[in-house]
Amino acid sequence: MPVLAPWSLLLLSCMTLVDGSAYVEYVEGTGLPIILISGHGGTLSPERDRPNAGCWDGQKCIFRRGCGKTDRTRCKTTRSNDLYTKDMTVALREELCGIAGVCPTAIMGNINRRVLDFNREIEEACFGVQSMIDVYNEYYGYLEESKLALNGSGIIFDIHGHGHDIARAELGYAVTKARLNSGNYTENMTSIRNLLERSPYEMDDILRGEHSLGQYLLLEGYDAIPSPVYPSPSDTSYYSGGYTTKTYGSRNGGSVDAIQIESARSHREMPEQMYYVKALATAIFKFYKKHYTTESETTTVEQTTTIQPTTTEAETTLVTTEGKTSTSMPTTTTTTTTTEAAVVTTKQPIIETSSNGCPKSCLDSFAAFIWGFLCIAFF
Numbered sequence: 001m002p003v004l005a006p007w008s009l010l011l012l013s014c015m016t017l018v019d020g021s022a023y024v025e026y027v028e029g030t031g032l033p034i035i036l037i038s039g040h041g042g043t044l045s046p047e048r049d050r051p052n053a054g055c056w057d058g059q060k061c062i063f064r065r066g067c068g069k070t071d072r073t074r075c076k077t078t079r080s081n082d083l084y085t086k087d088m089t090v091a092l093r094e095e096l097c098g099i100a101g102v103c104p105t106a107i108m109g110n111i112n113r114r115v116l117d118f119n120r121e122i123e124e125a126c127f128g129v130q131s132m133i134d135v136y137n138e139y140y141g142y143l144e145e146s147k148l149a150l151n152g153s154g155i156i157f158d159i160h161g162h163g164h165d166i167a168r169a170e171l172g173y174a175v176t177k178a179r180l181n182s183g184n185y186t187e188n189m190t191s192i193r194n195l196l197e198r199s200p201y202e203m204d205d206i207l208r209g210e211h212s213l214g215q216y217l218l219l220e221g222y223d224a225i226p227s228p229v230y231p232s233p234s235d236t237s238y239y240s241g242g243y244t245t246k247t248y249g250s251r252n253g254g255s256v257d258a259i260q261i262e263s264a265r266s267h268r269e270m271p272e273q274m275y276y277v278k279a280l281a282t283a284i285f286k287f288y289k290k291h292y293t294t295e296s297e298t299t300t301v302e303q304t305t306t307i308q309p310t311t312t313e314a315e316t317t318l319v320t321t322e323g324k325t326s327t328s329m330p331t332t333t334t335t336t337t338t339t340e341a342a343v344v345t346t347k348q349p350i351i352e353t354s355s356n357g358c359p360k361s362c363l364d365s366f367a368a369f370i371w372g373f374l375c376i377a378f379f
């Protein structure tokens, strides 16, 4: 069993990977109805850079190469990456696996924002380059598939980074700075519309009050806006949520919400990132527990779950680039199942493996070797 389980997992990961492309990393969830997505942390540049602006046709922007005279006032593109956000997304997933006992899904764009901007509409994102359009569609294809797999309510976190002066997390609910300042907004304008419409808590309580993600992050020692301490941005810089959050959250219906998380540069940098990611994972899990699980579920599970240490399964990280050898890094996270975790573990069985005492790095290199071998042998 200790030998068999990792082997079957490796084979599984290999088969999952075949569907992936070089430029989008997709890590399947194992039962936690949370999707982490990150589009601005990629590094590869398989095509030329996008121009720094599109053209203005009198009514709208045309984002196409050779469209004519570019208009940097109206149709400027943004081409800077959000440093470390891809690593952070991987780390956040690991952390959530540890806390919950089951893992969220993660989708990561692996292309430099200079070439492809995953958080824009397709024209501005790809500038008409077909190979990039394919990658973009793959990225959102995974998101749509993952949303369906949640089979009901769940939440997307779009992981970004800002370079603003104040080092606090900017949480985007698709409510603009002006509306947060004036208070003139309604549930149906937000990217967590489904949650707000079904919840017994007040809108402001969930968005920036005692039961908000901002408050949970404050409790972990990191500033966040909106939150009870910073209910609105006033005249400070604030990102309210971009294309992914507005389009794939519940603003236009559906039962999957979305929140954009823009983390401060200093929190994304190592070694601070380690502490920050732990705090963020704790805050996210608390928010999830509060608003996406029910008390009755908790009660039932508490009575029927035997508490025991389990090893939660693993990663299907795909790291394929342009025909180079692919490697996968199944990692095992040992965690003691708590009753909190049990709420979600009951939805899907955990693959248990016994700990063999092999350090993570050793497992990683062994796994990488075997994985490569299996892929060549089978496909």
Ligand SMILES: *[C@@H]1O[C@H](CO)[C@@H](O)[C@H](O)[C@H]1NC(C)=O
Binding pocket: 151
């Ligand atoms: C998802 O929903 C379908 C149809 O409602 C149901 O048959 C299926 O068991 C559900 N899957 C999970 C994992 O809840």
Ligand SMILES: *[C@@H]1O[C@H](CO)[C@@H](O)[C@H](O)[C@H]1NC(C)=O
Binding pocket: 184
């Ligand atoms: C509040 O927002 C609504 C919807 O956009 C708008 O029609 C209305 O004029 C706004 N009210 C104020 C006082 O700004």
Ligand SMILES: *[C@@H]1O[C@H](CO)[C@@H](O)[C@H](O)[C@H]1NC(C)=O
Binding pocket: 186, 187, 188, 189
């Ligand atoms: C949104 O909510 C407001 C007030 O709750 C309501 O007046 C308005 O009709 C709603 N709009 C839509 C598109 O549902």
